[in-house]
Amino acid sequence: MFFKQWKTMLGITFSKEMAYKTNFLIKMLMLIFLESVGPIISYLIYENTLGIPGWSFEEFILLLGTFTLIINLANFLFLYLPSIVMFYVKKGFLDTLFVKPMNLLAHLTIKSINLEAIAGILTGLVLIIWSFLKLELSLFSINFMFYILLIFIAVIFQFSLIVIMASLTIIFIKITGLYHIYNSLMSIAKYPLIIFNSGLILFFTFIIPIGIAAHYPVTVLLGEGIKLLTIGAVIIVIIFLFISILLWKYALKKYSSAGG
Amino acid sequence: MKKTANIALGFKIAIAYRFAFFINLIIAPLTFLIYFFLWHSIYAYSGTTIIRGFTLEEMITYYIMGLIISLFVWSNAEYWLEENILSGDVVLLFQKPISIFSQIYFFGIGINLLTIIIEAIPIYLIGLFFFGVKSATLAHTLFFIISISLASIIYFMFSFIIGLTAFWMKKINGLSRAKEAIISLFSGALLPLTFYPEWFQEISFYLPFQYLRYVPINIFLGRYNFFTIGIMIFVKLIWIGLLFILIRWFEKKAFKKLSGAGI
Secondary structure, three states: OHHHHHHHHHHHHHHHHHOOHHHHHHHHHHHHHHHHHHHHHHHHHHHHOOOOOOOOHHHHHHHHHHHHHHHHHHHHHOOOHHHHHHHHHHHOOHHHHHOOOOOHHHHHHHOOOOOOHHHHHHHHHHHHHHHHHHHOOOOOOHHHHHHHHHHHHHHHHHHHHHHHHHHHHHHHOOOOOHHHHHHHHHHHOOOOHHHOOHHHHHHHHHHOOHHHHOHHHHHHHHHHOOOHHHHHHHHHHHHHHHHHHHHHHHHHHHOOOOOO | OHHHHHHHHHHHHHHHOHHHHHHHHHHHHHHHHHHHHHHHHHHHHHOOOEEOOEEHHHHHHHHHHHHHHHHHOOOOHHHHHHHHHHHOOHHHHHHOOOOHHHHHHHHHHHHHHHHHHHHHHHHHHHHHHHOOOOOOOHHHHHHHHHHHHHHHHHHHHHHHHHHHOHHHHOOOHHHHHHHHHHHHHHOOOOOOHHHOOHHHHHHHHOOOHHHHOHHHHHHHOOOOOHHHHHHHHHHHHHHHHHHHHHHHHHHHHHHHHHHHOOO
16 A cells, blocks of 8 residues: 555656746756766876875775755655654644555655755765776675665665654654754765764764664775674664654644643 | 845844754764864875875864854755745745845845854864864954855855745755855865866866865965955855846846736
């Protein structure tokens, strides 16, 4: 039922965008261009300096591509969830969704599809493929399998953060600033954790596991193997998921509707 | 008087959203951390004290001042115009005794006033005391303020022009993204322009985008003498004049388009 509804919503979203075809085309081209600015800047940094310690240009592009893919998968699937929740809470419509024969979180997630993110997903994939070829990495390796698994876990981490944000939106009926915090945290994930000192590396692994959003999947793929820090980050992501679901349930209990 | 009313309105709305301003105060040090550690590691690894004319201290100052500039040099005039054009409310804006351009511009000034008080100064102090940001002489600080004031007018004008295209295109977020992409690349917002190839630097020399970020920061860093600063400010004023003529021409066309639609 979830996938059927999701497919229908995808079709509706696509039709809406097609109402302004020229705008959609310009937007997609510009988004691809915007996503390409990061690699261009990285190229210029590597042209003028020795770059980031222990990371060749190709390895850094692999990290940037992985980050772009993960962030845009989240953007495509559920990033707008807090905005959608805010809309329903402010209008007092959230109650009407309680009677639907579908889990409320699933229902609202379906409504959060964002087609703009396709441009980012494509750019991320191009960057990954380019660095794969340059670094002569193998698709048929245990490292690649772990890489895919860690990307999946990274998307779960994004989902947990977004559900936490959506829950806070219901509790405080305020969304201002939440996306700013999210974007700021994610901008850390664009860089290898090696640039930070050991205290911050531990913080971005065990307290807020931002490292899972690109650094750990890429280091595993590059052959560093599964280290204690990677396992630690995965465990923290699972804890984050549980916390986010609990917070969501708590927020729904606290929800008192428009007249409350 | 009408302009002051628009400034006051912007200020009041900014106060209503003060929570978002405080959030920026929390986020800013996080962004500083990234640039601080990133460039520290790059300079250490490259084993040099100057890269493309910038010392480490200047590079960190470049990014932190860039962040402060981004608080002023921004505008969402295009979305505001798009919304009003799509809803038809733009007719009401044309009826007011002050031009649409002035209404939106002075409203933005009101918002920026609060930005100065609760964001820019604290953010600069955080940078100064915790991240080793350079301080500037009084004269350079003054010219820096003049420079970013003019930069904010230029940015607003770009935003307004994009907004006016909604009279023809209806939805303009594609063009808005194009504006973002071009400005981020050509203004030196992501990297000082000295890192770019010679041919790119020559192109950006003839474009107005470097005056939005690269030039004001270099004024703050004291990298230009007063004569050069004078020329830079003069060129900015010329760009403002040219963009103003373009806006007037666009507005007339847009008004005709509006009548043509039968509204």
